[in-house]
Amino acid sequence: MIPRPYRISRVHRETADTFTLELTPVQEDGTFSFAPGQFNMLYVFGVGEIPISISGDPGNPGTLVHTTRVVGTVTRAMRKLKRGDVIGVRGPFGRHWPVTEAEGNDVVIVAGGIGLAPLRPALFHILSRREKYGKVVLLYGARTPEDILYRNQLSRWRAQFDLEVYVTVDRATGGWRGSVGVVTTLIPRAPFDPLNTVAMVCGPEVMMRFSALELQKRGVGPDNIFLSMERNMKCAVGFCGHCQFGPTFLCKDGPVFPYRRVKDLLTIWEL
């Protein structure tokens, strides 16, 4: 699959080490449809290619949105790109969040750090069909108040009557007057019916592991908890084996998995 050229239409710095790129196709061949939770391979010409979740609105296929963190060579080069620069895009790849299957249920979204980015399309999707879901709850944990992603959007969502938003930070800094503590501490008191809930969880693996345990303590079944796994992906189509996770390849079998399918793999050191 050959990368298609996309032009950067907007660069937005989210936090000290995260940024969002908005992309529009260079060629006049239309739009880019994707399902919430899928990812693209983004290619910085002459530097390399990396997998990045799509964080925009699936209802707005004219603009591709990706939020990423500066962690390696490609993301460092990517951060230096400006409006008008062109990058390559392959995708979309992977399995998506079960947003359709969740209809008729309460939905709990548990996000940690940059893990909010792959969950944002699920929220856009759900909020655009709000009447199809029961309670919708977003539990978000960040390292510090300065590390909170999509701050303005969270404020807007918090003001909505049909979405419960709870944000907590591991370390309070400055004049932070919100909650302090890890995101798992929000789960016991979040307002949802555990027997009628689909949970979507994304963040560091250890955070997802403990979130899944806490959700189960509340009574959410392991088949109703979904995690998005992250590994080093190269080809994105299941050939190269870089993202092998036990018997699965995350790029084509994931990144979204039901918890039951991966829970025994999560504690194996060698994986």
Add this chain to the structure above:
Amino acid sequence: METLERILAEHPFFAGLDARHIQLIVGCAANVRFDAGQFIFREGEEANEFYVIRHGKVALEIFVPGRGPVTIQTLGEGEILGWSWLIPPYHWHFNARAVELTRAIALDGRCLRVKCEDDHDLGYELLKRFAHIVEQRLQATRLQLLDVYGVHS
């Protein structure tokens, strides 16, 4: 009518307790309120209460020289504040300060300690419940220490 007995009996922390134990506990209970910014207790003071938060938010703080008070955790509606009343030498380890107007039910720890000594069944039930809270807070603290959102090479 919302009586203290009913509120406590329906609270998850007290779920499953005998009615007679609930009555004993209610005998040590009182409604309290704290304005935003008001200290509920301070590090080093005698710990003679615990609180069932009904409304509001409380920050547990520790004073760090050179940095001032640092919030290590916040507690909100439905949560239990304070377990030092149960474990000698009954001193608070942190400051607790209301972040916003907070209403709570205060349980007199001295009163309860006497009742727990007189009735070990009550003592055991309370210990089990507080052990669970201590375990939850220990686990949460360990996750906080991992700094999972940081960049680790």
